[in-house]
Amino acid sequence: MTAMPAARPRSPAVGYWIGFAVVVGLLVVAPLVLPPFWQRFATEILIWGLLAMSSDILIGYTGMVSFGHSAFFGLGMYGAAAALLTVKPPSLGLAVLYGLVAAGGAAVFVAYFATRLRDIYFAISTLVFSQIFYVIIFTWTEVTGGENGLTFGQPRLSLLGLGSDRFTPTTFHWFVLAVVLISYLLVRRITQSPFGQVLQSIRENEPRTRAIGYHVERYKIVAVMLSGLFAGLAGVLYAFQNKFAAPDFVFFVVSGEVVIFNVMGGMGTLVGPFAGAAFFLLLREGLSRFLTEYYLIPLGIIFVIMIIFLPQGLLGFLRRRLNA
Amino acid sequence: MLVLEKVDAHYGKSHVLHGVSIEVRSGEVVGLLGRNGVGKTTTLKTIMGMARRTGGRITFEGRDLHGVPPHGLAGLGIAWVPEERRIFRLLTVLENLRTGLDRAGMTPERREALLEKVYTYFPILKERRNQAGGTLSGGEQQMLAIARAMMLEPKIILLDEPTEGLMPRMVAQIQEIVHALHRDGVAILLVEQNVPLTLDAAGRVYIMEKGAVRHHASSAELRADQRVIHEYLGV
């Protein structure tokens, strides 16, 4: 009788981490070898990936579909804008702080109302909330610049009072990579923790989780907050990169795209969203060269086909491996 | 007419039926007895395509039911009266009946005739025909469920615990109906926990336990020797 294979390890195989290291290595090297356009592109993929990962906490781990991430993202942007415009000299740390507070505040608001609702009602209410924020930002022209948004300068790289250099595209890319890496590792730690197990249990069978004795609402609220904070962080990074904040990013379509990244990349994997973002953005880049703004037609069709035939997404096969 | 050959069934990962073999011939009333949870209802649901058949064969009038969509069974002549009755609560009594009455090939005359016939069996339904199904009492709903099945002019009725929760007077009425259907030549697969009623109505009886058929005899034999009943049903 052949020997039984070793029991499936609790943590993902070494193979995964090797692959992970390779990808990170490539990302580190990227700004040094890519032409400027693609350099920027790589940085953007990281930022959108971070946003999509934040959404994965809800969709992939807790089983809550949210169409409201555009609100957290946008508020992170506007929060950073507020810091960079009102406090001189522009401080990186302060911008991050303002952005997180703004996004976090919205998350509390959404969490309080929305976690009382189940499934579809939650999804609709997040959609509605993000639209509320959109309307407020769009019409409160004195504060938010209304339709035109706000423009500001990029802060210098300075942490805890050390250093004060301007960002170059390369150093900015490394900065974003660092932030994203830390975020990923942090979120991964959280999802693998007992807290994360409860979230997954909520996703699998909410009534049973409640029956066991867990206060499901509280877990959901924390999940929404976490998700909102990282989404806001992504917004802050985006503000840094582009030096403007506009209401378009708070509009529902951004939320929709985030969900697309999740689905295409693989929900419940945390890395899947990054793959999904990369896949979508690369496809968009490629298709729009031939089809200009109509790239969404084939892209949308690909998306629907993936839902039907590949619902687990590109990296969905990793889901079991990555989650205890 | 209806033949289950060594049928296995699963609900998700649960293996719920093991090699069940049952036969109902044309015009026969066959009983299916057993305690709660032994798989009687599951057997009916497997015939109706609601549980996943993972082994064996189910044929009706020689035709394999595999691949027949759930909505095709009524057309073949198989009617189902479920345990929970499942009448359409927001539809009126008449509308409930119409879900079976409005079939291809039903001329206005045939419809009238069928409706009148069912009203003779169940006068109370005629009285309540414009009332919403949900406002009927338990016994009336049971009658409506049976009447609705009769609308399909079926060759066989799968009758699941028709007397459950009913008062003795109603139980007697149901017994009458079963006899009347039998006289009409309709075959019945009667799932029940009411042993006397089953032995009276059915010619043959299968007894199930733990998802399998354990015993098969004529009602006469079972009446003569009460030990079998006692062993499987504890009565």
Place this chain on the structure above:
Amino acid sequence: MDQILVQTLHGLVNGMVLAMVASGLTLIFGIMDIVNFAHGDLLMLGAFVGASVLGVTGNYWLALLGAALVIAALGAVLQVTTLRPLIGRDPLTTILATFGISLVIQKYALWQWGPSVRRISEPVPGDFTLFHLQYPWYRIATAVLAGLILGGLWLFLKYGKYGIWIRATTQDRVMAQAMGIPVPLVYTAVFAIGSAMAAASGVLFGPFAGVTQTMGFDFTLRAFIVVVVGGMGNLGGSILASIFVSLLESYAAIVVSPAQAVIVSFVVLVLTMLFRPTGLFVPTPK
């Protein structure tokens, strides 16, 4: 006082159009648990098709009918190809699928008809006078037409064999199948009907504000809100809710800008979901 009168009329008229849109959405949800994100885009497509037919034939009624039929067919095709395979899966997947379809439809419309605004001219010219106000006749006609169509839908569902099939399937799909009702076909038919209602609404609404690719989203959002407030799957409720919410929004528009008046409907939605989740006009089940 005049303002209030005008806004009341606006509210009623808009409410009737919204009711048509919402009715399709709530029917679809009630029977197959699908939240049709693309509903507003079907409306938009219907408006474009209607505008095109109008351009060719010059006949408003043909435009209305043509749009409804074309979009009904499209809806049927969409349901069979993309939604039928998803039956039985996580409801999340249908929301995503219809969202994807919505994106494709929007861009397709842009590609097919270009970015400029299309016009659907008023079917009934002139204004009528109420006290000393002028109000366009066609808006009243639109509301009446919407009412007639909704009435027709209600009659169809209440009487007639297929209406019974639809209502039975909505209540108990499994039992309906056991009675021989071809449920997959019923699903497709209901989706087609819902799509037709959306398309017709688009043509009706065309003269109000012109036909653009983005007109759909607003309706989708409002229709969702109204369907929840009215009670999901509840046709009468969604009609009442449509009028209620539209009136509130119209009155709010007196005080704040129209862009901000939409928040009123959001607030109503949130309150409903918190306190009467089965619907404002539905008695809370015991």
